[in-house]
Amino acid sequence: MGGTSSERDVSLASGLRIAEALRTRGHSVTAIDTARGGLTEDDERRMLAAGVVKQQPPTPSELARMNAESVAETAARLPKRGECDVAFLALHGGRGEDGTVHALLDLAGVPYTGSGHLPSALAMDKDLSKHLFRAHGVGTADWLMATDRSSPVRAADVERALGWPVIVKPSKQGSTVGLSIVKQKGELAPAIAEAFEHDDEVMIEQFIAGRELTVGILGGEALPVGEIIPKHEIYDYECKYTAGMAEEIFPAPLTAEQTASVQMQARQAFAALKLGGCARIDFRMSASGDFYCLEANTLPGMTATSLIPQAAVAAGIPFPELCECIALLATEPIPVDSNQ
Numbered sequence: 001m002g003g004t005s006s007e008r009d010v011s012l013a014s015g016l017r018i019a020e021a022l023r024t025r026g027h028s029v030t031a032i033d034t035a036r037g038g039l040t041e042d043d044e045r046r047m048l049a050a051g052v053v054k055q056q057p058p059t060p061s062e063l064a065r066m067n068a069e070s071v072a073e074t075a076a077r078l079p080k081r082g083e084c085d086v087a088f089l090a091l092h093g094g095r096g097e098d099g100t101v102h103a104l105l106d107l108a109g110v111p112y113t114g115s116g117h118l119p120s121a122l123a124m125d126k127d128l129s130k131h132l133f134r135a136h137g138v139g140t141a142d143w144l145m146a147t148d149r150s151s152p153v154r155a156a157d158v159e160r161a162l163g164w165p166v167i168v169k170p171s172k173q174g175s176t177v178g179l180s181i182v183k184q185k186g187e188l189a190p191a192i193a194e195a196f197e198h199d200d201e202v203m204i205e206q207f208i209a210g211r212e213l214t215v216g217i218l219g220g221e222a223l224p225v226g227e228i229i230p231k232h233e234i235y236d237y238e239c240k241y242t243a244g245m246a247e248e249i250f251p252a253p254l255t256a257e258q259t260a261s262v263q264m265q266a267r268q269a270f271a272a273l274k275l276g277g278c279a280r281i282d283f284r285m286s287a288s289g290d291f292y293c294l295e296a297n298t299l300p301g302m303t304a305t306s307l308i309p310q311a312a313v314a315a316g317i318p319f320p321e322l323c324e325c326i327a328l329l330a331t332e333p334i335p336v337d338s339n340q
Contacts, residue, residue, distance in 0.1 A: 005094025170199030
C-alpha cells in the first residue's frame with residue numbers, strides 16, 4: 001500500500017481497510033508501505049483514526065521527493081518467496097499499478113492479487129487501452145494524444161476532430177488527478193499543461209454527456225452495475241473520496257437489457273486487456289443509450305467510499321468476504337457465489 005503515486009493517500013486508506021477486514025477472517029496480515037516500510041498494527045490504528053485521504057492528492061513536488069527512492073529500495077521492502085501466501089496489492093497509480101511492482105513480485109516468485117504485469121501496464125495506459133477496447137468491440141469515445149510538451153495540440157484540430165467540450169487528462173494516471181473538462185479553445189492549453197505535470201503523455205477525449213456507470217468484475221463475473229451522481233460536474237478526486245460528495249446507486253436504475261449490455265461490455269473490456277482477479281470498468285451512457293468505456297482499473301479503490309465494495313454488498317458479498325475472495329483468486333481461481 002501507499003507507494004509514491006498521486007493516489008498514495010487513497011492506497012493507504014484501501015490497504016488499512018483490507019488488512020483490518022482480512023484479520024476478521026482469521027488471516028495473519030503484515031502491512032507494508034512500499035515508500036516507507038512496514039507498519040505495525042499500532043501504526044495502522046493511528047492512521048485509521050486520523051484519516052489518510054485528504055481533499056486533494058499529494059502535490060507533484062511532494063511525490064518527487066518520495067520518488068527519489070530507487071526501485072531497488074522498493075523491491076527490498078516487498079515480500080520474498082515463502083514469506084507469505086499472497087501479496088494483496090492495494091497500490092493505486094504509478095509503479096504500484098503500472099506493472100512494475102507486479103514484475104518484481106513475479107521475479108521473486110510471490111503470488112499477488114489482481115492482474116499480471118503486462119495487463120496492468122496496458123490498463124494504466126489509457127491510449128493503448130482504448131485501441132484494445134475498439135479491437136474487441138467495446139465502445140469508447142474518440143480521442144487525440146499530446147505526446148510532447150514542445151509540440152502542443154492545436155485547438156482547431158481538437159474542435160474539428162472532437163468538438164467541445166473535451167476531457168483532458170494524463171494518459172497514465174488515475175482518480176481524475178490532473179483531469180480537466182475544457183469547454184472552449186482558450187481553456188485547452190492550460191489544461192494540457194496541467195495534465196503534463198502528472199504524466200509524459202496527455203489524452204484529449206471527446207466528452208460524452210450522460211450517466212456515469214461502473215461495473216466491477218470479480219473472478220471474471222460482473223457484479224451489479226453502479227451509477228454515480230457527483231455533486232461536481234464530473235466525478236473528481238474530492239467527489240470520489242469525500243463522504244457525501246457523490247450519490248452512488250447499486251444496482252443502477254437501468255432496464256434489464258441495458259444492464260446486460262453494459263455488463264457484457266465490461267467483461268469484453270476485461271478480456272481485451274487480459275485482466276485477472278478483481279477490476280472495475282467505468283462507462284458513460286449517452287442520452288441515446290450507447291455505452292462508452294472510459295477506463296479499466298486493475299487495482300480499484302477499497303476505501304469506505306469506494307465502488308467495488310458497494311457493488312459487492314449489492315451482490316450479497318460483505319467486505320471481509322470480498323477481500324478474502326480476491327486473495328484466494330490470486331492463488332487459485334474459485335467460483336464466486338453472489339448469493340452467499
